[in-house]
Amino acid sequence: MSHADTMGGHAALMEKPAFSVPAKKMAMWLFIIADTATFAGCLVAYGFIRNATPDWPRPFHSITNVAIMTFILVTSSLTMLFAMDAGKAGDKAKAFRWMLITAALGALFALLHIREWMGLIDEGMTLLKNPWGTGLFGAAFFSITGLHLLHVTGGVIALVAVAIRYQGGRYNADDLEVTGLYWHFVDLVWMFVVPLVYLLNLSH
Amino acid sequence: MAMAETHKSVTGRYVVVYIFILAIAALQFVIAYSNITAPQMFGRMLFLAVVEATLALLFFMHLSDNHGLLWFVVIFTVFVLLAMQYGWTDSFRVLLGAPWSNYTKY
Numbered sequence: 001m002s003h004a005d006t007m008g009g010h011a012a013l014m015e016k017p018a019f020s021v022p023a024k025k026m027a028m029w030l031f032i033i034a035d036t037a038t039f040a041g042c043l044v045a046y047g048f049i050r051n052a053t054p055d056w057p058r059p060f061h062s063i064t065n066v067a068i069m070t071f072i073l074v075t076s077s078l079t080m081l082f083a084m085d086a087g088k089a090g091d092k093a094k095a096f097r098w099m100l101i102t103a104a105l106g107a108l109f110a111l112l113h114i115r116e117w118m119g120l121i122d123e124g125m126t127l128l129k130n131p132w133g134t135g136l137f138g139a140a141f142f143s144i145t146g147l148h149l150l151h152v153t154g155g156v157i158a159l160v161a162v163a164i165r166y167q168g169g170r171y172n173a174d175d176l177e178v179t180g181l182y183w184h185f186v187d188l189v190w191m192f193v194v195p196l197v198y199l200l201n202l203s204h
Numbered sequence: 205m206a207m208a209e210t211h212k213s214v215t216g217r218y219v220v221v222y223i224f225i226l227a228i229a230a231l232q233f234v235i236a237y238s239n240i241t242a243p244q245m246f247g248r249m250l251f252l253a254v255v256e257a258t259l260a261l262l263f264f265m266h267l268s269d270n271h272g273l274l275w276f277v278v279i280f281t282v283f284v285l286l287a288m289q290y291g292w293t294d295s296f297r298v299l300l301g302a303p304w305s306n307y308t309k310y
Contacts, residue, residue, distance in 0.1 A: 019273040029277060037284045044288045052298035063233050070229050077264055078222045085215060184264045191229070191256045195249035199236035 028178045032185045035151075039189050042147060043196055046140045050200075057132030058203040059120070066198045069112050070190065073152075076105035077187040080159075080180045087166070087173035095176060099163035102183065106156040113149050117142075137201075144197055151186045158182065221263040228256045 018026055050056050060066075083098030120141075127142055129135040162179045165171040232249050240248075262268040267277065 019270055019276060021270065021273055029273065033277060033280050033284075036281050037288075040285050040288055044291070048291055048295045051292070051295040054299065063236065067233060071226065074222065074225055074229065077260070078218060081218045081264060082215070085218075181265055184260055187264075188257050188260045191225075191260070192250075192253045194229070195232050195236075195253055196246075199232060199249060200242070200246060202236050204237070 022174055024174065024178050025181070028181045032181065035185065039144075039147070039192070042144050043192060046144055046196065049136050049140060053134045053136060055133040056201075057130060057134065057137045058201045059123070059125070059130070059132050059137075060198055060202045063199070063202065065112060065116055066194060069109055069116075070194055072105050072109045072112070073187050073190050076102045076109070077184050079105060080183045083163075084173070084176050084180045087176040090173075092167060095173070096163050096167045099159055099166070099176070103156050103159040103163070106152055106159065106183075110149060110152050110156065113145065113152070117145075141197060144193060148186070148189055148193055151189070155183050155186050217263065221259050225256050225259055228252050228259075 017023060021029070079098050079102045083095045083102060086092075086095035086098055124131045125138050125141075127138050130138050158179055162171055162175055166176060232252050235245060235248050235252075238245070261277075262274075267274040
């Protein structure tokens with residue numbers, strides 16, 4: 001039975017979706033726009049206090065860890081695209097595999113991030129104070145990277161849950177695409193966090 | 205056959221964009237070690253981040269395939285981002301006493 005039949009012949013009268021995008025994909029885009037405002041608000045606030053504070057700390061001695069984290073996250077975006085492509089081609093096993101690889105890369109990123117946090121905490125950095133300069137640095141750093149880490153952690157859980165449901169036949173390729181949009185957004189935010197929070201605070 | 209070739213070219217495009225994004229990210233790391241002033245460094249890194257984000261939006265998030273949605277997202281987001289910039293002069297006031305008046309000392 002076609003969609004028009006189930007709608008009693010009224011399907012032609014229904015309004016077309018905005019921008020020819022399915023409702024769940026549109027909902028994800030609206031979430032991404034709203035979340036962009038959240039991250040931008042945090043980064044602008046960070047920029048404001050950094051600009052207005054003379055003794056801003058530059059505690060990062062090496063870029064190795066953040067470079068590896070960036071590589072992992074950008075690579076996970078590519079593996080997510082492979083999962084979406086396999087889903088569109090109807091290759092369920094391949095799509096499931098790529099989804100799990102993406103989730104594993106996300107988990108690895110989160111572990112490296114937590115390890116970096118532990119290192120900074122060991123050096124005496126907290127939300128309110130640090131050995132290098134203004135105490136605002138810890139609050140700004142942990143807020144921004146923590147919000148991003150929260151998104152990564154949520155994304156990893158979502159990737160695994162969607163992959164399992166997709167494998168079980170409850171979700172389809174469109175759901176992979178919607179999850180993929182979220183994952184690419186998490187990657188996109190990191191592209192701004194790295195230069196502003198890490199590279200501009202590198203000690204020379 | 206034709207579908208397989210199209211699929212191959214799409215995958216190839218993803219890999220090319222991925223390499224570009226990694227290269228731009230690497231360039232940011234190089235800039236971090238260059239001998240330039242902080243405002244210059246900030247400007248260059250932000251510009252590269254915008255380029256990276258544009259590539260991700262257009263090709264990873266497929267906005268290049270839907271121009272209506274592209275304009276919807278861009279106009280909305282750019283408006284919000286620009287609206288947030290009104291406070292910058294105040295950060296100079298906090299640091300220097302008055303916005304821009306002592307900028308040369310900075």
